[in-house]
Amino acid sequence: MKKLIMAGAVLLFAWPVVAQEAEQPVTQASTDTAAAVQDPAERNKMLYSLGFLLGDNLKRQLILDNEDDYKALSQGMRDSLLEKPSQTTLDDYKAQIIEKYKQDAQLISQKREAEQQEYLENFSKEKGVKVLDNGAMIKLSKKGKGRTAKADSKVSVHYEGKLIDGTKFDSSYDRGEPLTIQLTDVISCWTKALQQMRPSSKATVVCPASTAYGNRPAGIIPPNSALVFTVELISIDD
Numbered sequence: 038m039k040k041l042i043m044a045g046a047v048l049l050f051a052w053p054v055v056a057q058e059a060e061q062p063v064t065q066a067s068t069d070t071a072a073a074v075q076d077p078a079e080r081n082k083m084l085y086s087l088g089f090l091l092g093d094n095l096k097r098q099l100i101l102d103n104e105d106d107y108k109a110l111s112q113g114m115r116d117s118l119l120e121k122p123s124q125t126t127l128d129d130y131k132a133q134i135i136e137k138y139k140q141d142a143q144l145i146s147q148k149r150e151a152e153q154q155e156y157l158e159n160f161s162k163e164k165g166v167k168v169l170d171n172g173a174m175i176k177l178s179k180k181g182k183g184r185t186a187k188a189d190s191k192v193s194v195h196y197e198g199k200l201i202d203g204t205k206f207d208s209s210y211d212r213g214e215p216l217t218i219q220l221t222d223v224i225s226c227w228t229k230a231l232q233q234m235r236p237s238s239k240a241t242v243v244c245p246a247s248t249a250y251g252n253r254p255a256g257i258i259p260p261n262s263a264l265v266f267t268v269e270l271i272s273i274d275d
Contacts, residue, residue, distance in 0.1 A: 100141045153263040156201045173226040174243040181238025186231050193217045193271040234270040242266040
């Protein structure tokens, strides 16, 4: 959970799993998966999945109101992919496209801000939640034993990170190995929250955007996003 990375990089509309997988060494399992994709039925499923994910990320940037919107957009994408001539004079619509992105981005941002504020307020009222001095929140589900971490401690943790809508963006569990890192090298939410934990403890940590990535996008994490983590402190290594 370093300050400048999450679970990979952006691919088109951002799918960090693709980048994350690409960084892994070639194994027999990955070779078998590649071979399976050569099967026409599996290839179709793979491409459908990619299309679904691209659509899922696209809807985070645009407001599409009805079935006609979806049909027009998908037809334009289909014609482009098949290298068919455009049914419109594209230059005539550049200004409208730019304006739609601007307007939709503002509306989506306002909606997300309201949803996040509601989420943060509701979580802060849950029993056992501690609100820290930087606004980060922690709720211990397992207390653990021993000393607490310090602001510059080196720790080993297992964790899973999600957006408030449940979208998972990172997980050491999925990678099958814990993360070992200095608390000086993580987002401020983690620096504060991990100091509340003892080895073998487990907690839900909720990070307002100001304690996470602020107005910077990170992979599939939009700007100004509150983040929700499940964190297990395995050990304090200093």
